[in-house]
Amino acid sequence: MHSHDKGNGRLKELVAEATPAEPKLPLVHSTDGYLFNDALAGGHLEPQDCNVFVGEALLYTFYGRPSFRPNMTELATTMDHYLPVCLIFKRSFSGEVRRVFPFDTGAFVNEFYRSYLHRKMVLGDFALEADLETPGRVISTFFGTARSYLQARSETSAKLDAGQFEAKSYAALIDARDSNAMDSRGSGIEVQIAEPIAIADWIEAAVVPSTFVDSSIGRELRRLNVEMLPYDVQGRLRPNEYTSTITDRCMHYYAKHGMLEEILS
Structure with a gap:
């Protein structure tokens, strides 16, 4: 057990009592063009050494929402390799989950939430049941509906x-x-995975820069039957300035596939 896993269990017990909200949403994983190209070449998303759960290799995903912002501190650039990519998992994904938290754990350890917490609260106090039903239970408990959560x-x-x-x-x-x-x-809602994820088996769609569509990256995605959701690339924006655009692409994809019909209206 990692030191961050130790907690009082109150929140875990509360959330476990809830009925999962419907519809079920997909997991999403955010990365950048350079790292994604390497993943495509290897065929898998690989867990990486973690600076929060030190000593473990983890793949970080979020439930439905592309909350992670790759290259957040990078300055404005015209280089495609820093541009964000968001991968949408198949909702049938059944891989083993290592941990679930109701928020980004990196932001917790960097004390971004400090004004909302008691000074003695630790990360493990917010650990939830490590299964794929837990995100839906969090939504039922705190948000009411999937749309409100998104x-x-x-x-x-x-x-x-x-x-x-x-x-x-x-x-x-x-x-x-x-x-x-x-x-x-x-x-x-953060969902940690500790095993490689085969792109061909479990990735359904990818939000990518429009410059990737007719590239070798786009050709490989078409070969793998991964739907591309391109976004326009603007001159000299910071990578994290595309966050709202990527979120919008995800929302419309969910609506198109019957998860959130009202967002299209």
Whole structure:
């Protein structure tokens, strides 16, 4: 057991009691053009050494929402290799899950959530059951609907017991509306995987720069029957400035496939 796995279990027990929200959403994994090209060549998304769960190799995904922002600190560039790529898993994915958290764990250890937490709270206090039903249970407990979760908007009327300190902290994090409120990493459900993922078997669609469509990358994606969802590349934007565009591509893809029909209206 990693030191970050130790926690009081209150939030885990609360979430485990909920019925998973429907419809089920896919996992997504964000990377950049350079790393994705290497993954395509090898045929797999490979777990990487983790600087949070030190000593483990993990593949980080989020439930439905592309909350991770690759190359967040990079300056404006015209180079395609830094541009973000978002991979959408098949909803039938059945790989083994190592951990589930209701937020980005990297942001937790960097104390981005500190104003919502008691100083004695540790990461393990927010660990949830490590299975693919857990994200839907988080949504039922705190968001109400899948659409509200995707739009980072809490609509649940659930009353939390005063002793559910972790749940109340997470609810406050979701509901924050001040000028310094945390971005989508604060409520995006993180799903950690510790095994390679075969792209041909489990990746259904890829949000990619439009420049990739007619490239060797695009040809390989077509060969693998991975649907491309291209976004326009603008001159000299920072890589993380494409985040809203990528989120929009994912939302419309979900709507197209019957998960969120109202988003198309």
